[in-house]
Amino acid sequence: MLLRRLIVTLAIAVLSTTAGIAGETTGVTKDTIRIGIFGPMTGAAAVFGKAIFGVEALYRDVNDHGGIYGRKIELFREDSACDPAKGIAAIKKLISQDQVFAINGGLCSNVVIAAKPDIIKEGIPYMVAGAGSSAIAEPLSPTIFQPTTPTAGTTRDMIDFAISKPGTTKIAIVSHSDDWGKSNHDPAVEYLKKRYNLNFVLDLTMERGSTDATPQLLRIKNSDAQVIVAMLYPAETAIFVRDAFKFGIKLPIIGHSAVSLTDTRDRVGNPAALQNFFLGYHLAYATDAPEMKKWTDLIHKYYPNERVENFSFLGMGGTLVMIEALKKAGPDLTRSKLIAALNSVRDFDTHIQARPITFTPDDHVGEKNAAMATLKNGKFTVVKKWQDK
Amino acid sequence: MLLQLILSGIAQGSIYALVALGMTVLFRATTIVNFAHGEMFMFGAFVVYLFLHLVGAPFFVAALLGVVTLFGLGICIERVLIRPMAGGPHIALAMMTVALSYLFRGIARIFWGREVLPMPPVFSYPPIEIGNLVLTTQDLIIAGTMVLLVIVFMLLFHRSKLGRLAQAASDSPRGAALVGINVPAFYGTMWGVSAAMGAIAGILVAPITLLYPDMGAQILIRAFAAMTLGGFGHFGGAVIGGLLMGILEELSGGYLSTSLIDVFAFIAIIVVLLVRPAGLFGRGEVTRV
Numbered sequence: 001m002l003l004r005r006l007i008v009t010l011a012i013a014v015l016s017t018t019a020g021i022a023g024e025t026t027g028v029t030k031d032t033i034r035i036g037i038f039g040p041m042t043g044a045a046a047v048f049g050k051a052i053f054g055v056e057a058l059y060r061d062v063n064d065h066g067g068i069y070g071r072k073i074e075l076f077r078e079d080s081a082c083d084p085a086k087g088i089a090a091i092k093k094l095i096s097q098d099q100v101f102a103i104n105g106g107l108c109s110n111v112v113i114a115a116k117p118d119i120i121k122e123g124i125p126y127m128v129a130g131a132g133s134s135a136i137a138e139p140l141s142p143t144i145f146q147p148t149t150p151t152a153g154t155t156r157d158m159i160d161f162a163i164s165k166p167g168t169t170k171i172a173i174v175s176h177s178d179d180w181g182k183s184n185h186d187p188a189v190e191y192l193k194k195r196y197n198l199n200f201v202l203d204l205t206m207e208r209g210s211t212d213a214t215p216q217l218l219r220i221k222n223s224d225a226q227v228i229v230a231m232l233y234p235a236e237t238a239i240f241v242r243d244a245f246k247f248g249i250k251l252p253i254i255g256h257s258a259v260s261l262t263d264t265r266d267r268v269g270n271p272a273a274l275q276n277f278f279l280g281y282h283l284a285y286a287t288d289a290p291e292m293k294k295w296t297d298l299i300h301k302y303y304p305n306e307r308v309e310n311f312s313f314l315g316m317g318g319t320l321v322m323i324e325a326l327k328k329a330g331p332d333l334t335r336s337k338l339i340a341a342l343n344s345v346r347d348f349d350t351h352i353q354a355r356p357i358t359f360t361p362d363d364h365v366g367e368k369n370a371a372m373a374t375l376k377n378g379k380f381t382v383v384k385k386w387q388d389k
Numbered sequence: 390m391l392l393q394l395i396l397s398g399i400a401q402g403s404i405y406a407l408v409a410l411g412m413t414v415l416f417r418a419t420t421i422v423n424f425a426h427g428e429m430f431m432f433g434a435f436v437v438y439l440f441l442h443l444v445g446a447p448f449f450v451a452a453l454l455g456v457v458t459l460f461g462l463g464i465c466i467e468r469v470l471i472r473p474m475a476g477g478p479h480i481a482l483a484m485m486t487v488a489l490s491y492l493f494r495g496i497a498r499i500f501w502g503r504e505v506l507p508m509p510p511v512f513s514y515p516p517i518e519i520g521n522l523v524l525t526t527q528d529l530i531i532a533g534t535m536v537l538l539v540i541v542f543m544l545l546f547h548r549s550k551l552g553r554l555a556q557a558a559s560d561s562p563r564g565a566a567l568v569g570i571n572v573p574a575f576y577g578t579m580w581g582v583s584a585a586m587g588a589i590a591g592i593l594v595a596p597i598t599l600l601y602p603d604m605g606a607q608i609l610i611r612a613f614a615a616m617t618l619g620g621f622g623h624f625g626g627a628v629i630g631g632l633l634m635g636i637l638e639e640l641s642g643g644y645l646s647t648s649l650i651d652v653f654a655f656i657a658i659i660v661v662l663l664v665r666p667a668g669l670f671g672r673g674e675v676t677r678v
Contacts, residue, residue: 042498043603047505177648205648209607211404211598214397215642215650218390235505235599246516246523267507267599 023123024334027101033071033326033333035059036094038078038087038105039129039315045082047234048107048258050306051130051315052077054295055104057302058319068323069331076100080111087111088118095122102126102338104322107314109133109151110179119144125338127322129315130282132258133183137364143335145342147318147357147366154257154280154370155188155231156195161278161372162227162254163196164386172202172220174213174240175231181205184231184256201225206236213243221249228253234260237279238267245273254372255279260310261373261380262287274375278383281373283313284354286380295352317353321345321366354382393522394639400528402635404594407535408612409619409627411586414542416622418555418579420479421471424486426587426612427605428493433459433588434508434595434604435497441509448509456588463584467577475562475573490606497602508595531593535628538586543624555579611654618658620671629669633657 027034039052059073067073076098078090087108094100095118102125106112112131119126120141128136128146132154137146149157162171171192175185185203192198202223204216217240220228228251230240237259244253245268255264257280265274285291287310295316296308306312325341326333345366347356357366372383412426423429436458440451466489474482514526546552554575557565562572591605598604615634619626634654641653661669 042495046498174647205646205650207651210650211594211607212397212401212639214394214401215639216647218393218643219647222390235601238505238599239597246525248523263505267505269507269509 024336025101026099026335028071028333031071032074033068033102034074034076034098034100036076036078036091036098036100036103036105037129038080038090038094038103038111039107040082040111041077041079043081043083045108045233047260047263048082048130048311048314049079050309050311051107051313052105053303053306054299054312055129055315055319057299058316058323060302061298062323068326069333071333078105080106080108082108082111084110084114087115091115091118095124100124101333101335102322104315104319105129106131109136109183112136116141116144123335125335125342127318127342129318130311133180134187134365135183140362140364143339145318145321145359145364145366147321148282148314148353149257149355149367149370150365151183152187152191153365153368154282155184156191157280157369157372158229158231158254158256159188159192159195161383161386162229162252165227165252166386168226169198170201170224170226171198171229172204172223172225172227173200173229173231174204174206174216176208176233176236177205178208180233180258181231188229188231200229206232206240208233208236210236211239213240214247216240217243217247217249220251221247225251227251230255232256233258234263235267238264241273241277242268242270245270250276252276252278257282257370261375262309265375271375271378278372278374280370281310281382282354282367282370283310284351284371284382286373286382287313288380291351313352317350317357318366320350320352321348321357321359324348390643391640394643395636396522396524398636398639399532399632400524400635401638402615402632403528403532403535404590404597404608404631405611405615405634406628406631407531407538407590407593408587408608409615409631410535410538410542410624411583411590412612412616413622413624413627414586415579415583416616417546417624418559419576420559421482421486422613423583424483424609425466425489425493426486426583427607427609428490428497429459429463429584429587429605430591430594430608431497431602431605432462432493432591433584434591434600435501436588437592438506438508438595438600448511452511452592455592456585459588460581460585463581464577466584467580471580472573472576475576490609494602494606501600501602506600508592508600510596511593527593527596531597534589534593535631538589539624539628546624614655614658617668618654618661620668623668623670626668626670633669 039049040046041049063072080087080090104127106128107130109131126144132151134150134152175181237255259279299308328341329337343361345359349356354370355367415423433455437451437455440446440454510527511530512526516523516525558572558575566572615631616627619630637654637657638650642650
């Protein structure tokens with residue numbers, strides 16, 4: 001009886017050790033490293049899926065330069081459609097069926113948050129591509145790394161920028177009522193109160209799919225608001241800016257970093273409507289700046305028909321960090337070594353994101369705040385405060 | 390503020406009414422509720438966009454081609470997908486249109502999934518200002534087209550042979566066929582007309598809503614609600630329902646809370662349906678015994 005129990009115990013111990021080792025090196029062979037990619041490639045939020053092409057272009061470029069310690073990156077892409085159910089299924093497939101070593105993706109916060117328990121449970125290294133919720137990397141999960149400024153940071157940027165306009169004390173906020181909207185709205189209310197001891201003079205809702213912003217704008221027009229903070233998705237931002245111009249509202253409108261400046265310009269179709277429009281911006285340079293050309297060329301090298309705009313670069317900073325960490329982890333690659341390498345990233349300047357990225361074992365939010373952008377005489381300009389505009 | 394909200398509500402409601410009209414035409418003629426009508430709206434706009442940007446056609450030529458293309462698509466849908474199911478249960482026909490809706494949206498997402506595209510307005514004039522009131526030419530064109538279409542179809546259905554034809558074909562297809570009406574051809578044409586109306590709505594509304602694969606689905610819900618509010622199958626009801634929806638949305642957002650915009654009109658619908666289950670202008674079903 002005792003002998004039988006001993007054999008069973010030994011068997012369990014051996015199996016768990018083997019499983020542990022297998023987990024550590026799952027997705028790594030002599031010649032390949034399997035990386036799982038996911039993002040909204042279809043659906044209403046598919047515009048954010050543009051980031052996936054930037055991420056993949058970097059990995060494919062690594063392969064064209066011989067790989068990492070002779071190993072080629074093998075990419076497995078799944079479409080989350082910005083839908084939590086589909087996102088969870090995608091993550092499960094990447095982990096269980098495709099047996100990837102690490103994951104690099106996720107542009108929609110609702111999807112990443114829904115998939116987070118599975119990622120934590122599997123202990124798989126995960127680099128977020130661009131999803132912004134502050135709940136992704138806080139509280140800390142040992143394997144999850146968020147390289148871009150989270151919503152709380154973006155919110156701070158927007159409020160600080162609004163206040164940096166001399167004499168500003170009265171700000172109106174317009175936001176969506178969904179999870180994304182709340183994840184921006186609530187920290188904004190809190191930050192304005194805590195940092196500046198102010199409340200929004202108007203707190204308005206514009207639902208997703210709205211095609212008209214008249215009620216919101218008339219209320220703003222009848223108020224004494226000096227600046228408008230618009231926590232809205234791209235299509236609604238364009239409609240809001242267009243309608244503001246229609247009603248002759250010339251207050252500065254500060255849009256979210258989830259919005260593309262050039263796209264908004266094209267959608268509004270009237271440069272005059274964007275004279276007082278600013279938005280949170282996560283890149284170091286304007287998308288058409290010479291500094292960004294090499295990244296644009298890289299995306300076009302692998303995806304010649306892809307229209308490159310600022311979302312295309314959103315995940316590239318994190319991917320550069322990931323590639324650097326894969327190199328730093330050494331030829332005997334394990335998940336623990338990759339995570340240790342990621343934890344040692346300090347002030348890594350990607351020359352893509354607005355600020356350098358730092359990860360520590362206690363803090364996996366790589367970038368705390370970003371910048372703002374506007375069209376200055378029709379030219380895309382990155383600004384840090386009102387006086388720079 | 391009140392007048393501006395009402396004016397904007399009429400502009401917004403005209404969009405719902407325009408989409409609802411296309412659905413009403415088909416419903417009156419075939420008793421089928423087409424849940425893929427939003428995709429006709431979306432496809433119409435995208436076809437025009439393609440003719441504008443890929444072929445370089447002038448706007449009016451592109452618009453005409455868009456309407457004609459969708460008319461053809463409507464006829465094809467009836468011939469290939471609906472006619473084989475003729476005589477089947479209504480729920481099956483409705484499910485077919487639901488399936489079509491997802492299929493068409495899926496196809497559009499393959500080509501334009503990541504894009505929200507701008508669509509040029511019919512006329513690029515600055516907004517018209519009358520005192521404190523502001524109105525765009527696009528709003529006027531949408532409202533004008535909606536009024537024109539409702540008059541045309543009310544005359545056609547109530548004052549012409551077409552109306553009697555539609556009544557006969559929808560009430561008793563077999564009886565209509567026996568008296569020499571080519572019912573399948575009539576149904577096909579009405580599918581074409583309805584799809585073409587969807588295209589007209591899409592072309593006019595896309596400069597406001599912007600162009601993306603899900604644009605039809607967003608509007609369809611409200612157009613459907615407008616039909617319900619006004620009374621199913623009633624042209625005037627669809628228009629009044631759409632306008633009321635638009636005005637209620639604007640007034641609730643302007644005076645109560647902007648968070649009520651999406652729900653207030655639906656609350657109004659619930660109240661109306663409780664009082665008048667057939668909608669404002671609909672007539673209850675009468676069974677002769």
